[in-house]
Amino acid sequence: MPALPLNVGASRVVKGSRIEHVCGNPALPPEQDRAVGVQIVQTALHALATDVAEPTLFDAGVG
Amino acid sequence: MSEITVVHYLNQFFAGIGGEEAANLPIQVQEGPVGASRLLQNHLGAQGKVLATLVGGDNFVNEHQDEALDAIRKALRELSPAVLIAGPAFDAGRYGVACALVGHVATHDLRIPSVAAMYPENPGAALTRDVILVPTSDSPRDMDRAVAQLARLALKIGTGGELGPASTEGYLPRGIRRPGVRVKPGYERALEMLRAKLAGEAFATEMKVVGYEQVAGAPPVKHLQNATLALITTGGIVPKGNPDRLVRGGAKEWYRYSIEGLDRLDATHWDCVHRGFYIETVKENPNYVLPLDVLRQIEGQGDVKSLYPWFFSTSGVGTAVLDARRMGEQMGSELRAARVDGALLVAT
Amino acid sequence: MKLEIGTVSVESVVSGSQTRYRDGLLEIDADELLDLARRDPRVTSVRLDLAHPGESARIVNVQDIIEPRQKVEGPGVAYPGVCGRSTETVGRGRTLRLGNVGVTMCADLLPYKSAPFTIFRGSVDMSGPGATEPYSALHHVCLTFETNDQLDYPERNEAAWRATFAVADRLAQLLPDQQPDSVETYELGAADAKLPRMLLLTNIHSVEHHSGTVHGFGEAVYGLSRLHPPWLLHPNEILDGCIAKRNTWINANDPFAKALVHAHNRDFNVLGVLVQRTRWSYQSEKDLTAHQMAKLARMLGADGVIVASDAGGNDFVEVALTVRACIRAGLQTVLMSTEESSEEGAKPPWLFTIPEADAVVSLGSGGSAFGRGRRLTRRAMERAIGGSVLYTDGNALDGAPVPATAEVAGGGSTGGRWGQGVQSCFDY
Numbered sequence: 063m064p065a066l067p068l069n070v071g072a073s074r075v076v077k078g079s080r081i082e083h084v085c086g087n088p089a090l091p092p093e094q095d096r097a098v099g100v101q102i103v104q105t106a107l108h109a110l111a112t113d114v115a116e117p118t119l120f121d122a123g124v125g
Numbered sequence: 126m127s128e129i130t131v132v133h134y135l136n137q138f139f140a141g142i143g144g145e146e147a148a149n150l151p152i153q154v155q156e157g158p159v160g161a162s163r164l165l166q167n168h169l170g171a172q173g174k175v176l177a178t179l180v181g182g183d184n185f186v187n188e189h190q191d192e193a194l195d196a197i198r199k200a201l202r203e204l205s206p207a208v209l210i211a212g213p214a215f216d217a218g219r220y221g222v223a224c225a226l227v228g229h230v231a232t233h234d235l236r237i238p239s240v241a242a243m244y245p246e247n248p249g250a251a252l253t254r255d256v257i258l259v260p261t262s263d264s265p266r267d268m269d270r271a272v273a274q275l276a277r278l279a280l281k282i283g284t285g286g287e288l289g290p291a292s293t294e295g296y297l298p299r300g301i302r303r304p305g306v307r308v309k310p311g312y313e314r315a316l317e318m319l320r321a322k323l324a325g326e327a328f329a330t331e332m333k334v335v336g337y338e339q340v341a342g343a344p345p346v347k348h349l350q351n352a353t354l355a356l357i358t359t360g361g362i363v364p365k366g367n368p369d370r371l372v373r374g375g376a377k378e379w380y381r382y383s384i385e386g387l388d389r390l391d392a393t394h395w396d397c398v399h400r401g402f403y404i405e406t407v408k409e410n411p412n413y414v415l416p417l418d419v420l421r422q423i424e425g426q427g428d429v430k431s432l433y434p435w436f437f438s439t440s441g442v443g444t445a446v447l448d449a450r451r452m453g454e455q456m457g458s459e460l461r462a463a464r465v466d467g468a469l470l471v472a473t
Numbered sequence: 474m475k476l477e478i479g480t481v482s483v484e485s486v487v488s489g490s491q492t493r494y495r496d497g498l499l500e501i502d503a504d505e506l507l508d509l510a511r512r513d514p515r516v517t518s519v520r521l522d523l524a525h526p527g528e529s530a531r532i533v534n535v536q537d538i539i540e541p542r543q544k545v546e547g548p549g550v551a552y553p554g555v556c557g558r559s560t561e562t563v564g565r566g567r568t569l570r571l572g573n574v575g576v577t578m579c580a581d582l583l584p585y586k587s588a589p590f591t592i593f594r595g596s597v598d599m600s601g602p603g604a605t606e607p608y609s610a611l612h613h614v615c616l617t618f619e620t621n622d623q624l625d626y627p628e629r630n631e632a633a634w635r636a637t638f639a640v641a642d643r644l645a646q647l648l649p650d651q652q653p654d655s656v657e658t659y660e661l662g663a664a665d666a667k668l669p670r671m672l673l674l675t676n677i678h679s680v681e682h683h684s685g686t687v688h689g690f691g692e693a694v695y696g697l698s699r700l701h702p703p704w705l706l707h708p709n710e711i712l713d714g715c716i717a718k719r720n721t722w723i724n725a726n727d728p729f730a731k732a733l734v735h736a737h738n739r740d741f742n743v744l745g746v747l748v749q750r751t752r753w754s755y756q757s758e759k760d761l762t763a764h765q766m767a768k769l770a771r772m773l774g775a776d777g778v779i780v781a782s783d784a785g786g787n788d789f790v791e792v793a794l795t796v797r798a799c800i801r802a803g804l805q806t807v808l809m810s811t812e813e814s815s816e817e818g819a820k821p822p823w824l825f826t827i828p829e830a831d832a833v834v835s836l837g838s839g840g841s842a843f844g845r846g847r848r849l850t851r852r853a854m855e856r857a858i859g860g861s862v863l864y865t866d867g868n869a870l871d872g873a874p875v876p877a878t879a880e881v882a883g884g885g886s887t888g889g890r891w892g893q894g895v896q897s898c899f900d901y
Contacts, residue, residue: 290899291900299818299900299901300815301815301901302812302818302838302900303815303898303899303901304838304896304898305837305899307895310893311809311895312728312893313732313892315807315892316733316740316741318807318834319779319805319807319832320740320741323805328832330831330832331834332835332898332900334827334830367870372868373589373867373869400867400868401786402683402787405685442786445816
């Protein structure tokens with residue numbers, strides 16, 4: 063739910079899958095579920111390494 | 126009918142000592158009302174007495190804050206007034222800041238209620254919630270009205286009266302909302318407010334909406350391969366049995382749990398406590414809100430150097446901002462001291 | 474679309490040998506009603522108690538209060554769509570109601586697995602500082618249910634609700650033979666073209682996210698409690714009971730819907746009510762419903778809207794996004810909403826801030842006192858109906874139970890999204 067942390071002013075916000083499974087998707091087969099998690103965490107690492115001037119949303123591009 | 130005692134803080138100009146050339150004046154304690162304080166005494170009438178006027182040079186108070194405030198504290202302790210009044214400062218920035226600082230010392234340190242007056246845009250207006258602020262215009266043309274208001278509020282507070290809402294009493298809201306009742310039910314007020322808005326008529330909103338405090342982002346992590354990262358979750362992950370009794374919401378505490386030697390979190394040893402979302406999925410696989418499994422893999426690949434051996438956990442629903450800020454500061458302090466380079470916070 | 478609602482007033486309710494009504498006296502045959510309530514095998518036991526205004530009694534574990542009603546003219550049935558009833562569109566013709574009576578469903582039952590103990594569970598003080606309109610002024614026929622705990626929550630809730638509606642319908646059978654004491658007529662006729670056009674945008678929580686199933690039991694529109702796209706309703710449909718379960722009584726007697734009809738062709742041209750469901754899971758879903766609400770309001774030709782909400786927390790995000798979307802779409806927008814307790818400035822009033830919202834009606838914060846900023850204390854009662862404990866804290870792991878008759882803090886209701894309360898908050 064990225065709108066909330068962006069609204070509060072968090073500087074680096076990474077979009078997760080769903081509230082009840084932020085880093086993964088149990089609806090997918092295990093390998094793909096894991097791949098979603100990896101993609102989201104990698105995006106987070108990228109965000110850590112990125113300079114930001116204002117609250118910024120990073121989108122992993124996966125559900 | 127007994128009178129209340131007040132002490133009035135003024136700057137060098139309004140005390141009648143001098144202008145900019147006297148701005149370095151250290152704190153002076155003068156008996157009774159001096160300079161503009163005489164106007165205050167007029168407005169207090171027989172109901173209040175200005176015991177003393179405290180005068181501070183605007184430069185002195187801003188540049189030697191500790192010394193100035195120590196002198197203020199000492200004077201107020203001796204004088205022990207019922208109320209401290211400061212200003213009006215109008216749009217004079219250093220004076221407004223001084224009024225706020227002096228008022229804060231009175232109320233926060235000595236429990237003496239304080240009232241000050243200044244232009245709402247004055248930098249002193251945003252400094253403290255402890256001082257009741259009367260809004261004024263940006264110039265002393267407003268002097269008499271402002272002092273009358275200061276006197277009125279001082280008499281009310283000084284005689285133990287309860288202050289009503291900001292809009293009724295004429296002071297600036299302090300970010301504190303309290304329950305009360307209105308005359309008509311909500312749906313009637315909403316229909317009337319919309320009617321007025323559509324007709325271009327004036328209306329009074331029942332809440333002035335303010336944005337959140339803006340915090341500057343930390344500089345980026347330069348070399349992830351050399352970085353130590355910490356994991357934090359507001360998803361309420363706790364060891365099975367919830368030994369620390371983390372609550373399901375309104376948390377005031379956070380806890381740290383060891384991930385030393387763990388490749389992932391499993392459902393046997395971990396649980397989820399949180400009333401704000403559907404928790405069954407996370408109970409089966411806690412890594413969904415604390416991706417230890419993925420981070421161990423990344424650590425193993427050498428993409429980050431290491432993980433901080435503890436993760437931090439709390440349940441992030443219905444948390445008071447002040448509690449959240451304190452918890453964040455505590456977590457930040459620990460991670461800073463441990464020279465952690467970055468943190469991933471998973472929020473639900 | 475014209476609806477007449479006739480009220481047959483009840484002044485007292487007694488237990489007797491027959492279920493009948495005469496001159497303001499409602500007599501109920503408790504055995505007959507209990508037989509009806511027990512018919513569903515999923516119900517393992519039921520007891521019946523009466524509670525009257527002014528008594529030293531507290532009803533706890535309240536899951537719903539249902540007013541006995543019957544449609545005597547026009548299409549559809551009272552409370553369409555719930556518990557297997559016809560979904561035919563209502564809002565026209567003639568409907569009779571038993572005034573001052575509620576059939577009250579009590580059950581120590583969670584709405585879904587892992588729910589906090591206090592969620593959706595109400596309590597009603599029949600006297601003392603905790604007594605509030607409208608519920609404390611009703612005569613309650615309370616049914617306390619035990620249901621088969623081997624079944625899942627949607628089943629158990631369904632069973633108890635069916636039984637409660639069956640009893641309400643039995644009492645409603647008394648209506649057609651009576652002459653109503655008063656009749657109100659509701660109609661949105663042609664309106665002066667110069668009047669501004671408005672819609673009420675209301676927000677109803679769906680339990681779907683938390684219950685993990687579309688069959689979760691919650692407030693339903695024509696029987697549907699799941700998340701759904703915005704739905705346009707005529708105020709008459711609401712006044713004819715199309716929003717039911719959880720808050721059945723107040724929905725069918727919605728003061729806001731009534732006020733809209735009265736304001737039509739006087740202050741506004743009222744176009745209708747748009748219902749938005751809240752507690753979508755994905756950010757994209759929340760964005761979508763907000764965009765669609767604003768779009769629908771524009772397509773219908775509205776100049777202004779009132780967004781009504783008693784949501785806090787996550788549900789409030791959709792509300793905030795809808796307000797923002799409406800303002801950006803050029804609609805004059807008023808938000809009528811509860812706020813979170815500011816705890817003396819420790820918390821902001823809303824989870825999600827909308828700096829563009831310049832017209833706000835505050836319904837106050839839930840559970841806080843009204844008047845002089847002091848917390849309310851609800852008096853200890855002589856008897857409790859519906860259970861032996863009152864759960865007082867949704868954050869506590871066990872719900873912080875106290876004896877149901879105890880003196881207890883809190884309880885001032887905000888009056889909900891219907892805006893019926895005078896509670897509010899002020900800046901200090």
